[in-house]
Amino acid sequence: MSAGLPSRICALVPADDADVMDPLGLVATALAVRGEARIPVQALVLGRAPAASLGRDALALGADEVLVLSHAGLAVPVQAEQLLAAFLEVLSPTAQGDGNLLALLPAGAIGEELAARLAARLRGAALGRCTQLALSPEGVVAHRAAFAGRAQVDLVSEGGPLFAAMRGRKGAAREPAGNGAVRALALSCELPGADASYVEAGAKMARLEGAKLVVSGGRGIGGPEGFELLERIAAALGGVVGGSLPTVDAGWVPVARQVGQSGKFVTPEVYVAIGISGTPQHLAGIGPDTRIVAVNSDAEANIFKVADVGVVADWKDVVPALAEALAAGGATGSA
Amino acid sequence: MNIVVLLAGIADTKWPLRGVELAAAGVVAGDEKLPRKLSPFDEAALETALQLRDAAADPSQLKISAVLAGTAQAEAIVRHIASFRLHRATWIDAPATHRWDAQALAGRLVQALAALDTKPDLVLAGREFGDCDDGALPPQLAEALGWRFVALAQQVLLEDGKLKLRRTRGSADEWLRLPAPLVASVTNDKSNRLRHPLMKNVMAAKRESFAALALPAPAAAPRVSPRAFRLQEAPRRQGAACRMIDGTSERKVAELAAYLRQWKVEA
Numbered sequence: 306m307s308a309g310l311p312s313r314i315c316a317l318v319p320a321d322d323a324d325v326m327d328p329l330g331l332v333a334t335a336l337a338v339r340g341e342a343r344i345p346v347q348a349l350v351l352g353r354a355p356a357a358s359l360g361r362d363a364l365a366l367g368a369d370e371v372l373v374l375s376h377a378g379l380a381v382p383v384q385a386e387q388l389l390a391a392f393l394e395v396l397s398p399t400a401q402g403d404g405n406l407l408a409l410l411p412a413g414a415i416g417e418e419l420a421a422r423l424a425a426r427l428r429g430a431a432l433g434r435c436t437q438l439a440l441s442p443e444g445v446v447a448h449r450a451a452f453a454g455r456a457q458v459d460l461v462s463e464g465g466p467l468f469a470a471m472r473g474r475k476g477a478a479r480e481p482a483g484n485g486a487v488r489a490l491a492l493s494c495e496l497p498g499a500d501a502s503y504v505e506a507g508a509k510m511a512r513l514e515g516a517k518l519v520v521s522g523g524r525g526i527g528g529p530e531g532f533e534l535l536e537r538i539a540a541a542l543g544g545v546v547g548g549s550l551p552t553v554d555a556g557w558v559p560v561a562r563q564v565g566q567s568g569k570f571v572t573p574e575v576y577v578a579i580g581i582s583g584t585p586q587h588l589a590g591i592g593p594d595t596r597i598v599a600v601n602s603d604a605e606a607n608i609f610k611v612a613d614v615g616v617v618a619d620w621k622d623v624v625p626a627l628a629e630a631l632a633a634g635g636a637t638g639s640a
Numbered sequence: 641m642n643i644v645v646l647l648a649g650i651a652d653t654k655w656p657l658r659g660v661e662l663a664a665a666g667v668v669a670g671d672e673k674l675p676r677k678l679s680p681f682d683e684a685a686l687e688t689a690l691q692l693r694d695a696a697a698d699p700s701q702l703k704i705s706a707v708l709a710g711t712a713q714a715e716a717i718v719r720h721i722a723s724f725r726l727h728r729a730t731w732i733d734a735p736a737t738h739r740w741d742a743q744a745l746a747g748r749l750v751q752a753l754a755a756l757d758t759k760p761d762l763v764l765a766g767r768e769f770g771d772c773d774d775g776a777l778p779p780q781l782a783e784a785l786g787w788r789f790v791a792l793a794q795q796v797l798l799e800d801g802k803l804k805l806r807r808t809r810g811s812a813d814e815w816l817r818l819p820a821p822l823v824a825s826v827t828n829d830k831s832n833r834l835r836h837p838l839m840k841n842v843m844a845a846k847r848e849s850f851a852a853l854a855l856p857a858p859a860a861a862p863r864v865s866p867r868a869f870r871l872q873e874a875p876r877r878q879g880a881a882c883r884m885i886d887g888t889s890e891r892k893v894a895e896l897a898a899y900l901r902q903w904k905v906e907a
Contacts, residue, residue: 323810382809385791414775418791421742421776425783430863431742434774446867451668452771453650455657458668459868460740497788500817503809512810517905543905554680556830560794561808567681567768575903584653585872598900599882614899615882622889623896630897 309444311465312405313345314338316368317392317419320352320359321383324413326515330473331411332363337474338409338438345369351391353379360487365478369485376492384499385418392419393426394494400427406466407438407445411473412570420468429466438469454566454586472570511545513562518544519573521564523587524551525580525601526620532557534628535579541631547571549587565590580620583608600624641696641798641820642727642758643689645706646749646781648770649717650679657871666865667736671771672712678720681766683834685826688796689764690724690835695797703727705760707752707853709734709745709770715850723837723845727758730853741862742776745769746784749777751855753785761820762803767792767827778825787821794829 316335318328325331328350335346348363351374360373376391400406408423410416412434424431432438436457437448445467447460513519520539522532532546539546548558550565564571565587572592578599581587583606591597599612602619609615616623651657652675663669678686689704696702705728706721708714714731722729732752738744753760763785769777775791782789795806805816805824826832837845885895 382814386788414792417775418779418789421779422783422789424776425743425780431776431780432864433742433776447864449774450872451774451869452657452660452671453653455653455872456660457870457872458740458772458866460864461867462865463863502815503812504815505812518903538900542900542903543907550680550828553830554828554833556833559808560792560827560829561810566774575900577900586653596903598896600896609882609884612882614896615884616892616896617884618889618892623893626889626893627896627900630893631900 310342310440310442311344311407311445311467313347313407315347315349315406315408317408317410318348318350319383319388319411319415319419320350320355321379321381322411322413322415323382324415324514325411325473327473328411329359329363329366330475331409331471332366332368333474333476334471335409336367336476338407338440340440342440347372349374349392349395351376351388353377353381357489360489362478364485364487366476367479371485371487373487373489374492375489376494376496378496380499380501383415384501385415385422387496387499388415388419389422389426390494390496391492392423394492395490396423396427400466404465408466408468410468410470412470417470420470424466424468427466429468430462430464432460432462432467432469435469435471438471450566450589454584454589513545513547513564513569513571516545516571516573518542518575518577519547519564519571520544520577520579521547521549521581522552522558522579523549523581525582526552526557527580529557531580531620531624534624537628538577538624538631541628544573549581571595578608578612579624581608582606583611641692641702641761643692643702643704643762643764644753644756644760645686645689645704646763646765646769647678647682647686647706647708647721648766648773649676649682649708649710650771651675652677660869660871662866662869666862668772668866668869669736676713676717678717679766679768679770680828681768681826684828684832685764685766686721686724687832687834688793688826691832692796692798703758705729705756705758707732707749707756709749711852714852718850719845719848722848722850723842725841728756729850732853732855735858737865738858738862739770739772740866741864742773742780743784744858744860744862745777746780747860748855748858749781750784751859752853755853755855762796763823764796764826765823767825775825778823782823785821785823787823788818790816790818790822790824792827793824794827795831796824
């Protein structure tokens with residue numbers, strides 16, 4: 306049993322979520338999901354004081370209707386609890402039990418939490434973090450990873466409203482823009498309190514999201530000392546440091562640096578993978594267009610199957626000298 | 641304070657997913673035959689609870705119960721968990737049809753919480769609940785209970801009767817102070833790596849007997865179910881075959897440095 310095609314697709318955009326580099330990327334995703342189907346795409350852009358240009362830009366991307374929602378009481382950094390209350394003020398009257406609604410939220414901690422909780426509040430179904438949504442006459446088919454990225458599954462739901470988290474994609478402004486309208490609405494709902502305080506965690510780290518070059522270490526690095534060298538390489542190349550799940554587990558890098566299925570999704574031009582074997586769960590965190598440069602002592606490591614450039618070597622034989630060579634700026638001697 | 645740690649376990653990632661398939665309508669099966677273990681997120685949740693007990697002025701007043709969802713190799717995993725000297729360690733039958741639907745599974749876990757002999761003040765679960773969840777289960781559980789929810793906690797403290805939770809936001813640590821009851825999902829961090837149990841407690845757990853928690857039939861049927869299932873060895877990527885840099889270490893370093901300099905990001 307399935308639900309049939311949705312009658313509307315709604316992109317729910319938390320404009321102040323710092324983890325989302327391009328908030329309107331979700332609108333482009335919603336348009337891609339719609340494809341050729343004749344289904345209206347709505348964008349709900351929510352923030353403390355979202356720029357009016359966000360609404361116009363969403364319309365230019367091709368959204369049929371844009372609602373720019375503001376609430377002066379929203380905390381920044383955002384709190385999911387408050388965003389939930391604000392989205393509910395707008396959605397509850399129309400979306401409660403609306404089997405024809407497909408709602409998208411941005412992949413990431415905030416968006417994924419909101420997708421799950423909105424599904425619960427609006428008597429809908431949560432589809433999780435989807436890589437693709439297909440519209441078929443039988444209904445929405447959600448494609449997502451399972452078993453730590455080692456398997457792919459297609460999920461169907463017996464009824465909506467459906468809530469899915471998806472990555473944003475690049476969209477192009479359409480000429481002329483659609484005939485839709487942008488409406489602004491100031492919300493007044495009561496927001497749950499956020500007794501939060503913040504402590505800067507040491508040196509301010511450059512963000513993985515949006516980095517053009519990432520130097521990442523895996524279990525093969527063997528300890529935190531190796532990451533100091535990766536920091537030097539990243540600094541010399543203008544990149545940022547990442548790590549695999551085992552290195553976060555081991556405490557060699559903070560969780561904010563974790564790349565992979567359970568961590569950050571990165572799309573740099575170059576991803577330098579040192580001591581990383583290339584498990585599916587790690588590779589799931591790297592964009593498909595990224596060039597991978599791999600250093601691994603195991604010539605059979607999976608990472609070489611997906612790398613553009615590879616070096617079979619113990620990292621200790623390569624990384625210290627590489628850090629030195631890059632810091633010096635000149636060429637090292639070659640044999 | 642009563643803490644319940646909800647654990648899911650995963651198929652050991654060191655073993656290939658051979659034989660795992662869509663076995664019947666809405667049921668992926670076969671993974672129950674593979675070696676199972678706690679996930680890093682399960683372990684982080686359990687260690688977080690143990691640290692709260694360590695810090696309690698009177699540890700006897702802080703009871704930790706652990707509930708494993710699923711019957712596959714449940715007794716062995718629960719025996720391992722029990723070696724941390726918990727108030728109770730048990731498991732529940734979580735139907736295979738429910739594990740793709742976080743809402744249905746959350747309903748089953750609510751039944752489990754109600755069946756325990758202690759009323760929880762704090763429920764901890766890993767940020768991803770088993771092999772089929774990608775983070776929807778813990779918030780769905782909080783919604784089902786009507787409790788506050790904190791995602792991706794790395795540390796939990798009890799201060800002046802309130803829970804204080806730390807998580808990373810950008811380059812800062814965020815500390816939240818909230819009253820119980822509360823559901824928190826826990827992510828892996830250097831501060832919550834699961835300790836090793838004492839050998840005497842491992843031996844004691846070996847002598848214990850364990851039983852599943854008896855529950856009524858599931859309260860709700862799943863609304864989300866798998867229609868297709870495929871194993872994935874590696875994602876498809878663009879580009880040609882890997883160009884290997886061979887030769888001496890010096891040559892490898894020189895070529896690698898030259899290649900990477902092309903991609904240097906100018907400030």
